[in-house]
Amino acid sequence: MQMSEPSPVVLVVDDEIQIRRFLRTGFELNGFVVHEAATGAEAIRAATLRPIDVAIVDLGLPDMDGSEVVERIRSWSNVPIIVLSVRSSEAQKVQLLEAGADDYIVKPFGMAELLARVRVSLRRQSRAASGEPTVVVGPLIIDLAARAVMLNGQRLTLTPKEYRLLQVLAQHAGNVVTHQHLLKEVWGSIHVHDTHYLRIFVRKLRQKIEPTPDMPRILLTELGVGYRLAQSADADNGVPVSP
Amino acid sequence: MQKSPILPGLRGQLPGIVYTLGLVGLVTVALYWILAVTGLTHGSALYLIPVLIAAVRWGMIPSIVAAFCGIVASAFFFFEPRFSLQIKDPHEVLNLILFTFTAIVVSQLATRLKHELEVARQREVDLSDLYAFSRRLAVAFDVSDIHAAIEDHLAAVMQRKVYLFGAQRDGAHRAGAGIPQQVISVVEALTAGSTENSGGHVVTSDSGEAWLVRAVSPKNREFGVIAINLGRTSTENRELLRSRVDAVLADATATLERLGVSRAISEARMRSQTEQLREALIGSVSHELRTPLASILGAATVLSSAPALAHESKLRALVQGVHDEAERLNGDIQNLLDASRISSDGVKPHLEWADPADILHSTLRSCQRRLADRVIALELPQDLPMVRIDAVLVQQALVQIIDNAVKYSQAGSRIAITGESRDGMLLLSVRDAGAGLSEAEKATIFNRFVRGERHALTTSGSGLGLWIASAFVTANGGQVNAISEGPGLGTTLTIELPAVQTAVPQLETDADE
Numbered sequence: 001m002q003m004s005e006p007s008p009v010v011l012v013v014d015d016e017i018q019i020r021r022f023l024r025t026g027f028e029l030n031g032f033v034v035h036e037a038a039t040g041a042e043a044i045r046a047a048t049l050r051p052i053d054v055a056i057v058d059l060g061l062p063d064m065d066g067s068e069v070v071e072r073i074r075s076w077s078n079v080p081i082i083v084l085s086v087r088s089s090e091a092q093k094v095q096l097l098e099a100g101a102d103d104y105i106v107k108p109f110g111m112a113e114l115l116a117r118v119r120v121s122l123r124r125q126s127r128a129a130s131g132e133p134t135v136v137v138g139p140l141i142i143d144l145a146a147r148a149v150m151l152n153g154q155r156l157t158l159t160p161k162e163y164r165l166l167q168v169l170a171q172h173a174g175n176v177v178t179h180q181h182l183l184k185e186v187w188g189s190i191h192v193h194d195t196h197y198l199r200i201f202v203r204k205l206r207q208k209i210e211p212t213p214d215m216p217r218i219l220l221t222e223l224g225v226g227y228r229l230a231q232s233a234d235a236d237n238g239v240p241v242s243p
Numbered sequence: 244m245q246k247s248p249i250l251p252g253l254r255g256q257l258p259g260i261v262y263t264l265g266l267v268g269l270v271t272v273a274l275y276w277i278l279a280v281t282g283l284t285h286g287s288a289l290y291l292i293p294v295l296i297a298a299v300r301w302g303m304i305p306s307i308v309a310a311f312c313g314i315v316a317s318a319f320f321f322f323e324p325r326f327s328l329q330i331k332d333p334h335e336v337l338n339l340i341l342f343t344f345t346a347i348v349v350s351q352l353a354t355r356l357k358h359e360l361e362v363a364r365q366r367e368v369d370l371s372d373l374y375a376f377s378r379r380l381a382v383a384f385d386v387s388d389i390h391a392a393i394e395d396h397l398a399a400v401m402q403r404k405v406y407l408f409g410a411q412r413d414g415a416h417r418a419g420a421g422i423p424q425q426v427i428s429v430v431e432a433l434t435a436g437s438t439e440n441s442g443g444h445v446v447t448s449d450s451g452e453a454w455l456v457r458a459v460s461p462k463n464r465e466f467g468v469i470a471i472n473l474g475r476t477s478t479e480n481r482e483l484l485r486s487r488v489d490a491v492l493a494d495a496t497a498t499l500e501r502l503g504v505s506r507a508i509s510e511a512r513m514r515s516q517t518e519q520l521r522e523a524l525i526g527s528v529s530h531e532l533r534t535p536l537a538s539i540l541g542a543a544t545v546l547s548s549a550p551a552l553a554h555e556s557k558l559r560a561l562v563q564g565v566h567d568e569a570e571r572l573n574g575d576i577q578n579l580l581d582a583s584r585i586s587s588d589g590v591k592p593h594l595e596w597a598d599p600a601d602i603l604h605s606t607l608r609s610c611q612r613r614l615a616d617r618v619i620a621l622e623l624p625q626d627l628p629m630v631r632i633d634a635v636l637v638q639q640a641l642v643q644i645i646d647n648a649v650k651y652s653q654a655g656s657r658i659a660i661t662g663e664s665r666d667g668m669l670l671l672s673v674r675d676a677g678a679g680l681s682e683a684e685k686a687t688i689f690n691r692f693v694r695g696e697r698h699a700l701t702t703s704g705s706g707l708g709l710w711i712a713s714a715f716v717t718a719n720g721g722q723v724n725a726i727s728e729g730p731g732l733g734t735t736l737t738i739e740l741p742a743v744q745t746a747v748p749q750l751e752t753d754a755d756e
Contacts, residue, residue, distance in 0.1 A: 111545045
């Protein structure tokens with residue numbers, strides 16, 4: 001974070017003091033102001049009392065379900081919410097994302113990973129506020145205003161449905177978008193369970209927008225949850241593959 | 244078997260004889276036509292066909308009928324003078340004698356063959372019944388389960404009503420089931436041990452039905468006493484059934500004794516209780532360990548990037564050590580959690596259409612760090628079929644398999660990952676150039692807590708990985724196979740999943756574009 005901007009405020013909601021402690025240190029070292037809450041009720045109170053820029057919400061709170069906290073905050077605020085989840089609960093992740101969470105991260109996680117998620121959400125928020133129309137992922141440029149997609153400077157021809165799919169992902173650039181959400185946005189609500197539509201279109205879309213469709217680095221799969229447009233097409237998104 | 248006892252032999256033969264006559268008629272017509280068309284004169288050997296068929300299908304009597312009818316028909320239709328039973332040519336008389344002799348020998352042989360076949364088939368049915376019986380015994384939990392199993396087995400094999408009276412079973416209680424009083428009293432005498440029992444007792448009830456009452460095993464009273472309703476049969480037939488009961492019971496008691504049934508029951512019960520306790524313990528301990536571990540890992544990542552440590556490379560290395568060890572511990576805990584999930588409530592796959600390429604890509608992404616010092620070759624055809632599976636489970640299985648490949652191969656070696664569609668199956672293979680497998684290792688690598696013994700000193704792990712992988716793939720209706728040319732020659736582990744291509748719902752066309 002650039003220090004010239006006002007420090008972003010993060011609300012950390014977790015009942016484990018040790019987790020809150022390392023999150024506080026990690027965020028403060030990276031220029032954030034940290035508020036803490038140990039319960040769902042405290043979290044909702046903290047979110048109403050002071051303006052916050054992003055909330056980190058643990059799922060296992062003692063007093064209420066994580067998804068309830070997300071829904072309650074979402075009812076008046078569109079502050080980015082990142083959920084701390086555990087593995088092997090894809091259905092729960094989807095439910096939280098549908099309830100309004102922006103993204104999730106699986107425990108245990110590293111600070112760098114969480115910071116990357118937080119920055120993506122903050123960037124998205126500021127892009128939405130400023131009306132910035134382009135999303136850049138490595139060699140891929142998506143101009144949402146002109147409805148144009150360029151790869152390495154070359155304009156791509158996408159079918160309307162392919163463009164719509166990419167557009168929804170670009171609007172959430174860097175964040176995961178659930179299968180259900182994509183299906184609803186692209187094919188309409190009666191098709192929210194037809195995940196095979198999505199698979200086939202993602203395959204086609206990757207052939208067009210990925211520099212190496214064999215090893216996608218731009219349109220990433222979050223198994224059991226959805227898809228994510230990478231924030232940058234760097235090597236972190238895949239393994240170098242020898243022929 | 245429960246037909247009228249009056250002349251069961253002849254009445255049973257009747258349909259066979261009728262068919263045989265039909266066959267002889269058919270051959271006669273065919274022969275008549277053949278001789279007319281070809282101008283040949285000798286063709287009566289064709290009558291051997293009905294003789295053979297009758298002997299094999301319906302037995303001795305129909306085949307003799309066939310032979311006799313064949314002779315008569317030959318004499319009547321084909322030998323001069325025609326349409327009379329007289330035969331002019333002595334040559335043809337000789338032919339006929341030869342035919343008769345051949346027909347009798349052939350029908351004898353064929354009948355014997357039929358009998359042997361029937362015996363073999365009966366033996367096979369008995370064996371499969373016995374197998375089903377022992378399988379049922381293996382899952383029996385208490386004495387009444389075992390008694391029910393014996394009862395059902397005997398009823399299935401004998402095709403008759405069978406009642407079993409165990410040591411605790413009250414004879415009076417069972418009287419309601421339509422068992423005559425005479426039978427009950429013999430049963431009670433046998434149960435009490437006051438009557439000598441060898442081949443059992445045949446009791447005839449007031450209604451004229453014969454009942455066979457005998458102990459299941461003369462040696463072991465625990466197994467109880469049975470009463471079999473033989474129905475109204477001749478004394479001869481009764482003896483036949485009785486020897487059959489003896490044979491079945493001998494097999495059954497041998498099975499019971501071999502399994503050491505009563506001891507096995509109590510052992511099984513104790514085993515399952517300790518197993519459950521152990522699983523619950525592993526589950527809850529692992530769960531409790533996860534939270535502090537998340538704090539340790541998180542704190543280590545904060546520390547390692549802290550400005551205060553920027554110039555303290557030794558301290559940073561220490562922190563990295565904390566991080567790596569915690570991560571390894573986390574992997575082990577995750578495996579224990581997966582294992583307890585598999586054994587406690589089983590894996591319930593969440594089936595959805597998935598693109599195999601998605602699974603491979605996301606696996607590679609999550610194995611990125613571990614694969615950093617291996618050369619990865621990815622072979623992924625464009626047209627892999629969509630599969631209806633739990634992609635998350637398959638990915639976790641694949642991660643375990645890749646972990647295993649990394650663990651047993653050298654840095655810098657090649658790991659090839661292949662997706663392939665063949666014979667309605669989707670195959671995802673991981674081939675390493677590592678330690679390979681011996682024949683013995685091949686047989687056990689998917690077992691729980693099995694680790695490569697040749698590598699016990701150089702690698703670590705719980706020995707759960709491939710067991711988990713195999714359980715996750717099995718839950719998706721597939722299987723994991725291991726192929727290796729031998730120790731030192733690398734290993735290929737393949738996940739095989741059913742890919743029902745035709746079942747993919749039709750995609751709405753993109754025509755609206």
